[in-house]
Amino acid sequence: MTTIAKRPKDVHLGDRVFALSLKSIAAFVGIMLIAIGFFLAKASIPALNNSGFAFFVTSVWDPVQNVYGALPVIFGTIVSSLTALMIAGPMSVGVALFLTELAPAWIASVFGFLVQMLAAIPSVVYGLWGIFVLAPWMRETVQPTLSSSLGFLPLFQGPPYGVGMLTASLILAIMITPTIASICQEVFKAVPTAQRESALALGSTRWEMMKLAVLKTSKPGIFGAIILGLGRAFGETMAVTMVIGNRSEISFSLFAPGQTMASVIANEYAEATHDLHLSALAAVGLALFIVTIIINGTARVLISRITFKRQQA
Amino acid sequence: MSSSESLMTFDRPLKGLHPSLRRKGLAFDYYRRSKFRSFLVQICLCLVTIGALVPLFSVFIYVLQQGLPALNLAFFTETPKPVGEVGGGMANSLAGTLVIIGIASLIGIPVGVGTGLYLSEYGQGKRGSTIRFLVDILASIPSIVVGLFAYSMVVLPMKRFSALAGGIALSIIMIPTVARSAEELLKLVPQTVREAGLALGLPRWKVTLQIVLKGCRAGIITGVILALARIAGETAPLLFTALNNRFWSTQLDQPMSTLPVQIYSYAISPFDDWHRQAWAGALVLVLLVLLVNLMTRIVFSRAATTLRGWRK
Structure with missing residues (x-):
């Protein structure tokens, strides 16, 4: 057996310098992530020292009294994001199914582009539209209809302000649909064509084929996409800030104004004068940072696992 | 049947x-x-897709309808009038957006492209996939959190809000987008091209920079422009870094107005004239984003096809 002598790795001085500089640039990205966590943690020490873990479970957020409990904003974030997911999840799966399974190529590419445009519109423009178009529509049409038909539920009680949790959720749903849809599209595209063909050959209709060959095997991928959408909804700031009403109180009605973790920072940080207030907002930011990392990490692992398996097969 | x-x-x-x-x-x-x-079900799926696009058209129609009448020369040439006076424009915000994007690209483009190069040329192993994962995580961090970071890293030591802080915040948002799009394009360059370069006795850095990188220059530039269009609309990280400014400012260590922040502050104000101008600003922003996306999509797909053609 002949062995070829291994070429020494990067003999050139220039090569070594080049590789080193690229490596340090790439390492810089990792360091930045750690630095973000570090600076946020440092800034939130006073608030966490002041009230400890109670910071996250007490429900009074009152900058005037200098009392900070993050429960209302955590509640607002979870409720608005989950409501948005309930609208955007099924819708995105539908859009992705249409684009990958039904639409002819040119329609799919035009619609696909338009859906991606939804993601490209700046958040502040959605906010502007939300204030002047969506909120009045909600106040005059949607909310009265909901309270007269489903008003027995505590979710749809209270005066229709227009701005509030429901409007924010709707805007969030619009904004996260492209994210979820495009990942679902990737996941569906990874389904081998033979699988579809065999379903059709067994006499399935198109819908049965989608159920059997596409949706069933794509479940983890869809789940990952939805989680990724959740991550985006958690962090979305401007549009939500502009239509959620900005009141740090817990209310079980979706009509009531609320506050999310991101919106409370956007609203109060520039005007906060008290150190404890700044620190409390930084602590909220830290929580947001950690939660998005966990959510996105999980989703990426899920998605990469499924597409990897497919590529192997 | x-x-x-x-x-x-x-x-x-x-x-x-x-x-x-x-x-x-x-x-x-x-x-x-x-x-x-x-x-x-097929009809329903079709309707759902059209339904998902209704907000897009609604936003577009309203931005045109409200923004077009408000768009005039003064919008591009004048600075905001004092509260209560009608008129004025967003000239300083437009300039401010350009300046802050400039700062962001000074940091964001080299680091982004460098990371992309690392991932495609050296990122096959475990270390590469770790960096890839970190870049993805960085991309998913809420922009407002990046703003908080820029605040405590730049604004606090300098003791004032500044354009510089805003630019740094935006550069962090820009890096992952540039890095991933660069990596994707660089990976399309066939391995044989690299081998041909190396076989000619060129050092690896020359092959990478002068053959591989040059080959997908157009695509990488497109990716950069897309990232720039994205950060041009970012508001949240600028709220407490670059803040806002009613006057012309060219100083990087001073607060600076930007288009999105100005739209935000006008939108939540109680004055009709300011609402009008907010719509005009939104129109400019939306047109910019739309045009850039359309153009880059064409260039990007062409660049990718060329590279794929190269492979054959």
């Missing part, structure tokens, strides 16, 4: 059919029924 005709002769289990109909002995065609259901 001759095949369905033959199926119709089978007596299918009448599952799912209402008992009253079953008693009447109605002929029941399972196949036709599921075909009909499939047809309905």
Whole structure:
């Protein structure tokens, strides 16, 4: 057996310098992530020292009294994001199914582009539209209809302000649909064509084929996409800030104004004068940072696992 | 449909059919029924897709309808008038956006492209996939959190809000987008091209920079422009870094107005004239984003096709 002598790795001085500089640039990205966590943690020490873990479970957020409990904003974030997911999840799966399974190529590419445009519109423009178009529509049409038909539920009680949790959720749903849809599209595209063909050959209709060959095997991928959408909804700031009403109180009605973790920072940080207030907002930011990392990490692992398996097969 | 005709002769289990109909002995065609259901679902999927696009068209129509009448020369040439006076424009915000994007690209483009190069040329191993994962995580961090970071890293030590802080915040948002799009394009360059360069005795850095990188220059520039269009609309990280400014400012260590922040502060103000200008600003922003996306999409797909052609 002949062995070829291994070429020494990067003999050139220039090569070594080049590789080193690229490596340090790439390492810089990792360091930045750690630095973000570090600076946020440092800034939130006073608030966490002041009230400890109670910071996250007490429900009074009152900058005037200098009392900070993050429960209302955590509640607002979870409720608005989950409501948005309930609208955007099924819708995105539908859009992705249409684009990958039904639409002819040119329609799919035009619609696909338009859906991606939804993601490209700046958040502040959605906010502007939300204030002047969506909120009045909600106040005059949607909310009265909901309270007269489903008003027995505590979710749809209270005066229709227009701005509030429901409007924010709707805007969030619009904004996260492209994210979820495009990942679902990737996941569906990874389904081998033979699988579809065999379903059709067994006499399935198109819908049965989608159920059997596409949706069933794509479940983890869809789940990952939805989680990724959740991550985006958690962090979305401007549009939500502009239509959620900005009141740090817990209310079980979706009509009531609320506050999310991101919106409370956007609203109060520039005007906060008290150190404890700044620190409390930084602590909220830290929580947001950690939660998005966990959510996105999980989703990426899920998605990469499924597409990897497919590529192997 | 001759095949369905033959199926119709089978007596299918009448599952799912209402008992009253079953008693009447109605002929029941399972196949036709599921075909009909499939047809309905297909219609629904089509409607859902169109429904998802309704907000896009609504935003677009309103931005045009409200923004066009408000768009005039003064919008591009004047600075905001004092509260209560009608008129004025967003000239300083437009300039400010350009300046802050400039700062962001000074940091974001080299680091982003460098990371992309690392990932495609050196990132095959475990370390590469770790960096790739970290870049993805960085991309998913809420922009407002990046703003908080820039605040405590730049604004606090300098003791003032500044354009510089805003630029740094935006550069962090820009890096992952640039890095991933660069990596994707660089990976399209066939391995044989690299080998050909190395076989000629070129050092690896020359092959990478002068052959590989040059080959997908157009695509990488497109990716950069897309990232720039994205950060041009970012508001949240600028709220407490670059803040806002009613006047012309060219100083990087001073607060600076930007288009998105100005739109935000006008939108939540109580004045009609300011609302009008907010719509005009939104129109400029949306047109910019739309044009850049359309153009880059064409260039990007062309660049990718060229590279794929190269491979053959």
